Amino acid sequence: MRGKLIEVKEIMRIEGHLDLEIVVDDHRVKVRAAAKEGTRILGKILVGRDYWEVPEIASRMCGVCSVIHKVTAVMAIENALGIELSEDIQLLRELIVIGGHIQSHLLHLFYFVIPDYLGAESIIDNIKRNDLAMIRDVISVKKWANDIVERFGGRAVHPVSPVVGGLSKLPSQADLIRILEKTVEVKKTATELTRKILEFDYSDFPAEKNFVSLKRNGGIPLLVGSVCICGEEADPRAYPNYIKYIKEEYSTALHFLLKNDEPFMVGALARLNNNYPALEGLAKDLCSEYNIRFPNYSVFANNQAQALEILYFIEKAEEILEKLARKKNIESSPRTTRRRGIGIAVTEAPRGLLVHEYSVNDHGKVISANIITPTAQNLKSIERRAEGLVGVLLDEGASFMELQKNVEKLVRSYDPCISCAARFRKY
């Protein structure tokens, strides 16, 4: 097998088009994760727009995580214009984002990942066999999550109501209570689903050592926090200075490294590794029951981290719903201080740290735009860790089929989203 080029075209069960090229010679293994997404350069399209149009277009970065793109774009513009929001609106936005995260995690774990561990090709096999118990459970939780986004954001994919300055429609108390009433059942079902994911056997190799995420006291942060870069905390506004991007000829995505040239990982595992003491409730209970601890450096543990986050976020949503349902009026009036400026928002997308950065001129037009997506940051880690895995498997005398299967499984555990990674250049 040495010297041979292995090419996996369009890896299945991931979001977007990614080819994998593996070259093996006597001395080393080289892996290239090549995004093959045709680029529609959103950056170029955003420049010259009215500021209010930016979130509409920026959310089209990705259909799986459109909610966080929309909210992050809105937050960055608000930061540029000095708009401050009421606590209620911030809570409602966090609620919508939580709905999007749960939907995304469920899609990844139960539609993309689980066939790897059940030895199946696709979730469709289960449907064909009429083996619907698990799918019905997934559907009931996913529907609840999407219902949150739909009721409070207008639509589950590319939500419409998050706008610069707040939300274009405020929920009624009845809406809040309707969702709240279902949480007891949803928590029960989600606990069973999380157990399923925790019970699989995950290899502890390969390991990543550099993890980057938001960090906050008192919870897993989504929209606010400092940036924790390999244990060191920094002002999120300065984050772009801590990483550098490289253009690879073979890929339509940007690839990122830390300033010291090392790859790093963002996502659910990074969030838990950096915030584990803040994990609480049902997720924490399951950690003790299954003897799971963080930090965990195995890339495959990202699946476990996502499963635990589903439970954690459901309880977080319940907390927000209870708080808002007790109120007679939701306070919404925003305060604006200026017409122009440079704004940045650093948030946690389902797949990890997300940056939107815009500058707006006196006429309310966007003059520059920059978006750093989670998968673009993960691509170099994917390549390095895949090289490690291939090296070990080759020494064990693995066949081509085994090699391909295991590398795909590794790539999938990062939950890559190539639509996001490939659709941006800085302007």
Added chain:
Amino acid sequence: MERLRIGLYCLSSCEGCVVQVLNLEEKLLEIMKYVDIVECRVLGVRREEPVDVAFVEGFVASREGEKKLVRIRKKTRILVAMGDCACSGGRFLMKDFGDSEIRADPLSRIVKVDYYLWGCPIDQKEFLSLVRNILHDRKPREISRTVCSECILYERECLLDRGILCLGPITRGGCDALCPRNGRNCFGCRGLSDDANIDAFIGILQEKRVSPPQYLFRMRELRRNEGKTH
């Protein structure tokens, strides 16, 4: 009824339309009693066999994309353009009418398209209705009404009266006025209604003291080139 073999394909896009299909949840399980999904990358199924209906999301951005689309057209009986990217090259959502010099071809520029599911993303009800129609060998009805005419039924205050640019009066309906119903302006993602009168719309904007955006004039120009008078 014979089982329908369908494929879901993505060219260059955000894959949000496919997510809309997956988000049908139990309704998707229901249609899978009559429909086999034989090709869908995100679900991990790939069979190099002919299909009855190919639902294609995304626009053509490259030579490879073009080849892929031609391959899909060759093996399907019916081809459906799914979402604004596939229907128009994304120009109605992005408001990019060929000015940015980025290749973004709608499917119809390369192959014959049988049906269109408009919007960004597609509307779930319209998807289900199209599948039902195809199952019964019926031709789906095309919508000529505008978003504005759907919005009026909700008796909300008109956004244009508040000086907010809303594209409802010229945009193809079918979304049940989702955006205005949620208190915000229509962004025009479903494309121009067949009866859209852009001249009159620009007049209304000026009357309401809303400055007409540059792309409206570009849309009017393109429409004239297509042989429409207004």
